[in-house]
Amino acid sequence: MVAFLFADTQKYKDKYKDKEHKHKDHKKDKEREKLKHGNSPPHVKSEPDDFYHSPKHEKSLKREREVADGKKKVKKEPEEKWKWWEEERYTDGVKWKFLEHKGPVFAPPYEPLPSNVKFYYDGKHMKLSPQAEEVATFFAKMLDHEYTTKDIFRKNFFKDWKKEMTSEERSKITDLKKCNFTEMSDYFKAQAEARKSKTKEDKLKIKEENERMLQEYGFCVMDNHKERIANFRIEPPGLFRGRGDHPKMGMLKRRIRPEDIIINCSKDSKHPVPPPGRKWKEVRHDNKVTWLVSWTENIQGSIKYIMLNPSSRIKGEKDWQKYETARRLKKCVDRIRNQYREDWKSKEMRIRQRAVALYFIDKLALRAGNEKEEGETADTVGCCSLRVEHIKLYPENDGQEFVVEFDFLGKDSIRYYNKVPVEKRVFKNLQLFMENKEPDDDLFDRLNTSILNKHLQELMDGLTAKVFRTYNASITLQQQLKELTNVNCGDDLLMLSLNVNHLNIVSVVKPFILVEGHSKCFEKPWFMFQIDAKRDQLADAKRELKSAKADAKVRRDEKSKKAVETKKKAVQRIEEQLMKLEVQATDREENKQIALGTSKLNYLDPRISVAWCKKMGIPIEKIYNKTQREKFAWAIDMAEEDYEF
């Protein structure tokens, strides 16, 4: 995980000089902190879990919030960031006391096509009704995508499209193959082109308009604080494209109207106003939930929400709490591991299954695997929903004993392929679980996620399957960074980190990687090609540098000296690029690119990285971009260099 910390090595070098100075500033801040919080422990501030059970009452809580807030408003511009992590937290499920917002922004209404953009059916021009035309444009916009050629996609689309047609249209248009959308498609391509080549002023205008919308609708007031909303725009209508082999791909995602919308806000707030002449479905005042707006989506019938940004108090607290739960697991993970190993021997089948499943979750970072409705979604599984067909047992394989081969589609239909040697007991149990079963039978037929989580709850308060991911990722990161720090880095910190860390990436994120068996063959040649090209480029640059040097020796003038400098820089740059490519190639091979970013955002306790940066004098900007710094503001502020996960 650490290599991408240094993704932009060049920039880091440039700012490296500032290090000293920034670091000092930081120390000053810390001193101030300590003064302010006199007797509070220096690194780990009061943990959210403690607060949760603290006997304090809401009254004092409210008062503290208002005090803190008042101070802020009087003293400074909103630039002064609110440190919610220094305040008391709500208890018993109350999420807020006051909530005011402006409601959602609806998708812009459909604009009919100009009359010169025609649709043809069976070679003949046909003017579509606005409703039918709108849905047709959704299809036209996707024409370049492979999925418009897929049977299910076309079938679903056509079925839903027909529902939007007038009865006349419906009787005429009976075969999707005879529909010609190319003029529409070309029109949209031209529009996209036009948008790109707009003048600076036009682009600026659009930007300003977006900014205005953001200012107006992108914030709410929650408990006296202005907070950023994550998604204040309602999802526009279009054709549903699920991931993987989704049975509903191509279906029409309908337009959401004010009448579909449930508003959630305080009774005593200024309620959001529906568009003129329209009504909300409902306005409610439920302060036990965090969402501001909700509606029911028509593809799966699930509820969609408008909620706050990760930088908000309400999300941040939850995130913090998540890591605190993982830290509590750290204290009892040995006990739990011993326990499930014992349970492998249980007389009861359900307990053995539970124990083996938990072992997979712990060791391989499998997801829990809730059951899903068949035919409603792509066929994917997690641990508890594994089927017999997803694993193969090898008493011996490549010189190893008791090897289990996993091959299944997980979340987002990403393939998980892995061969792992397991303990003999696990192996024997798996054999037992598979006895007399069909390939499509459940491997763990006496287990589901709710049984598993109930058990975990008994082992530790707040423990669920996903805590293991958080725990394992974070603890590994911490160990890796410790090892790294023992290496004496000196000036070459960077290069060293890049190399050393490459090893570490693998072990830190490995469990989270879905090793894509054979599809690798796809990417490799392409990558190798890139690397070869870069190598050639490097060779050329070096040759040029040589001749420039020779030239300079003969001529001894300024111009040729400069030329040498330029060539030198070019060589350096190419060398760096090459190195990066090589690192990437290995990563890519193991399929980490995205998983890396994800774990950085969702599984790794940010305080670990923050502490490490503080210790090494590396500016935090090097590891977190602006968004990430906002999300992790709490960690950046509170973690000191001796933080222990």
Next chain:
DNA sequence: GCTCATACTTAGCAGACTGCCT
């Protein structure tokens, strides 16, 4: 127990943006 609804986190991907090179 089971199903269903609800609320919330985690996730990949596409397009926008940025900064650099030619």
Next chain:
DNA sequence: AGGCAGTCTGCTAAGTATGAGC
């Protein structure tokens, strides 16, 4: 100034987890 690669951001799908109601 135009093109390109790398990064960031917004979007929304796809998970997890829990509790209510039978």
